Amino acid sequence: MTAATIDTTAGDPRPVPTLRLFAAELRWVLRRPRTLIMFGLFALVPILIAIGVVVADGDGDGNGGRGLIGSIGGNGLVLPIAAMTISLTLLLPLAVAVASADAIAGEASHGTLRGLLLSPVGRLRLVGMKAFGVLVVAVVATLVIAVVGVLAGLVVVGGADGQLITLSGTTVGLGEAVGRVGLVALWTVGQLAAVGAVALAVSSFTEHPLVVLASVLGGLITFGVLSTIPALDWLAPYLLTTGWSAGADALRDPLPLDGLGSSSLVALVYLVVGAAVLITRMSRRDA
Amino acid sequence: MGNRSSVRRRWAAGGIGAALVATVGIGLVVAPAGASAAPELPPVSPEDLVSSVLTAEPGPFNGTVSLDNQLGLPALPGAPQAANGTSTARIWSGDDGKGRVSLPTDQGEKTFVSDGATRWSYDSETRTVTKVPAKQGGGPGEKQGGRPDRAPEAGTTGPPEVAAPDPAAAAATAIGELRNTSTVSVDGTAEVAGRPAYQLVLDPKPTERTLLREVRIAVDAEKRIPLQLSVLANGSPEPALQVGFTDVTFGPQDASLFAFTPPPGSTVRDEPATTDRAKPGPAGPKPGQDAGRDAARPTIVGDGWDTVVVARTPAQAKPGEPKPDSAEQGDQGAPEGAGAPDLSALGTPVSGPWGAGRQISTAVGTAIIADDGRIAAGAVPAQVLTEALAR
Known part of the structure; x- marks a missing residue:
């Protein structure tokens, strides 16, 4: 929070309006150069994939290779979904981890958290404000990928007459395709919210932002390693990352919702546990 | 801070508690809906059960079939389902030999559509459409030459093939044959894909020199179609192979599911009907x-x-x-x-x-x-x- 806001609240015995609180946090988050640079880099993800696909698909057979990337060639509307799915593996959680690390641990390391804890703002609202800031980063980053992905898909990759060819071989119109991109974006934000809740919980225990980054990325990498060990396959349903391939389900027809739904429920559990730890820790924290 | 260690201990306890809550929560979220007590069903003899399966007309349905493969086969290129692991298929079955099967992988999908006159298959990885004129009375599963949708295959293609003789007699004959080498029994009931089912069990007679211990077929109590097939081998309590519905819904299906138009940019290959079955x-x-x-x-x-x-x-x-x-x-x-x-x-x-x-x-x-x-x-x-x- 900015120093100005703290000053005004300090001189004002009335509680701060929640809206102003959130707006202040939003300004605080979005004014950071690293946040803006991150958003810019996320815009590059679909553009780079689009260029790569177009270059690889130079012979024009509409088949840029195997996998999700391969199905982008000549089928541009796959691009936003592929870009979101690929970014979800590491890049988007990184952005959320950076935001979460800054939100509490970063403020603690700068000494600015003390002012927040002393200010006449309830701890619950304080947590809500910080979570809101992280959520905004997640939403904006995802939307940047989705919107730039749709545009790059239509302009750079093109093909399929503005329609989306699903993995099942059917074609859906632009409107429904954008709807599916929106669904994946919503689902991605849900997964990122879970990452963010855990990251904020870690953030509330430390005053070193790097610890938050290390634990979130280390956790994700550990999850990835665990899921490749056959003897531990019973563990897979409990890992947040297991459901992260469900984004490609939006490219199937008829749209199967069970993968997206179950992974969202798992994310919800992570979110609830992370939030509970975060709120408990923050409400007991000494100023 | 003299009480720092106690504070730390309290947080450690809280952390363990949070992990427990997470485990239980996710356990509740991902737990399979089934696994409930065996449903109460009127007793049925194996002959009646098989006969009712042969005459069953389940009508249109859709569902998800899951294959759990612990056969220990070597991994083969081009057939990921052959290696140990689980794979799923989504199935829609309509009337008149219409059907649709989707074999999703993480990053692609193989789709098979039979619209009654033509069988289409589409591979999203290569973007090729294969078009084969349908032969008479082909179910959606039949054209695949034994993919994980074997259970519905038996349901959809069963009736036309055995329609000629009297089903009751055919069932009696088939079971009589089986009884030469096997013990055939209806061994209780189970719930498969949320539906009550009879368990038809084939045990090899002691004189048979086989690696198999038993074969279990769960038959839907109401619709009388096979819902699950389990093959159990000697020396393992878990099925070596289990194929069955994880969910199934009976009812009219959207007609557009059974139509297929090759998407733009795809390669369409025409194949004569005769090579269809020989090719795989x-x-x-x-x-x-x-x-x-x-x-x-x-x-x-x-x-x-x-x-x-x-x-x-x-x-x-x-x-x-x-x-x-x-x-x-x-x-x-x-x-x-x-x-x-x-x-x-x-x-x-x-x-x-x-x-x-x-x-x-x-x-x-x-x-x-x-x-x-x-x-x-x-x-x-x-x-x-x-x-x-x-x-």
């Missing part, structure tokens, strides 16, 4: 039906559970894989590989009075590929195979 080249296709179709006509040695199929490697294309193929028990194991993988790298070398070759052992069967080109396979120990080869 599975060595273990439908029991008793396609077994003698290959040019190198296989010899059947023995009967019942210790049936051994001895075939000769076709010169032009080897069979997809040497399947444990115990004719009528219907344990036609794993999905078949597409194409003809190089078998010479698989298995362990064996030799005997019959010659030398390579032996491939799985949980439910054994195959020996002799160096002279003969292939012997069955749901039997290797000794039975070598006896068959020595004959």
Whole structure:
């Protein structure tokens, strides 16, 4: 929070309006150069994939290779979904981890958290404000990928007459395709919210932002390693990352919702546990 | 801070508590809905059950079929379902031989659509459409030559094939045949895909020299279609192979599901109807039906559970894989590989009075590929195979 806001609240015995609180946090988050640079880099993800696909698909057979990337060639509307799915593996959680690390641990390391804890703002609202800031980063980053992905898909990759060819071989119109991109974006934000809740919980225990980054990325990498060990396959349903391939389900027809739904429920559990730890820790924290 | 360690201990306890909450929460979220107590159903004899399956007309339905494969087959290129693991298929079945099957993978999908007149298949990885004129009365599963949708295949293609004789008599005959080598019983009930089902169980008679312990077929109590097939091998409490619905819904299906238009940018290949069944080249296709179709006509040695199929490697294309193929028990194991993988790298070398070759052992069967080109396979120990080869 900015120093100005703290000053005004300090001189004002009335509680701060929640809206102003959130707006202040939003300004605080979005004014950071690293946040803006991150958003810019996320815009590059679909553009780079689009260029790569177009270059690889130079012979024009509409088949840029195997996998999700391969199905982008000549089928541009796959691009936003592929870009979101690929970014979800590491890049988007990184952005959320950076935001979460800054939100509490970063403020603690700068000494600015003390002012927040002393200010006449309830701890619950304080947590809500910080979570809101992280959520905004997640939403904006995802939307940047989705919107730039749709545009790059239509302009750079093109093909399929503005329609989306699903993995099942059917074609859906632009409107429904954008709807599916929106669904994946919503689902991605849900997964990122879970990452963010855990990251904020870690953030509330430390005053070193790097610890938050290390634990979130280390956790994700550990999850990835665990899921490749056959003897531990019973563990897979409990890992947040297991459901992260469900984004490609939006490219199937008829749209199967069970993968997206179950992974969202798992994310919800992570979110609830992370939030509970975060709120408990923050409400007991000494100023 | 004298109480720092107690504070830390309290947080550690809180952390463990949070982890427990997370585990229980996710456990509740991901727990399969089934696994409830066995439903109460009126008793039924095996003959009546089989007869009702043969006459069943389930009507249109859709569902998800899951294949849990613990056969221990070597991984084959082009057939990821053959290796150990689980795979799923989404199935829609309409009237008049219309159907749709989707085999999703993480990053792609294979789709099979039968619109009654034409069978389409689409591979999202290569973006190729294969178009085959349908033969009469083909169900959606049939064209795949034994993919994980075997259970519905039996449901959809069963009635036309057996419609001619009296179903009750046919069931009695079939069960009479089976009783020569097996114990056939209805062993209680189960809940499969949220539906009450009878468990039809085939146990090999003690005289049968087989690796299999039993074959269980869960039959829907109301619609009388097979919902689940489990193959249990000796020495393992878990099924070596389990194929079945994880969810199924009966009712009218959207007609647009059974129409297919090749998407723009895809390659369309026309194939004549006759090559359709020969092309996948599975060595273990439908029991008793396609077994003698290959040019190198296989010899059947023995009967019942210790049936051994001895075939000769076709010169032009080897069979997809040497399947444990115990004719009528219907344990036609794993999905078949597409194409003809190089078998010479698989298995362990064996030799005997019959010659030398390579032996491939799985949980439910054994195959020996002799160096002279003969292939012997069955749901039997290797000794039975070598006896068959020595004959």
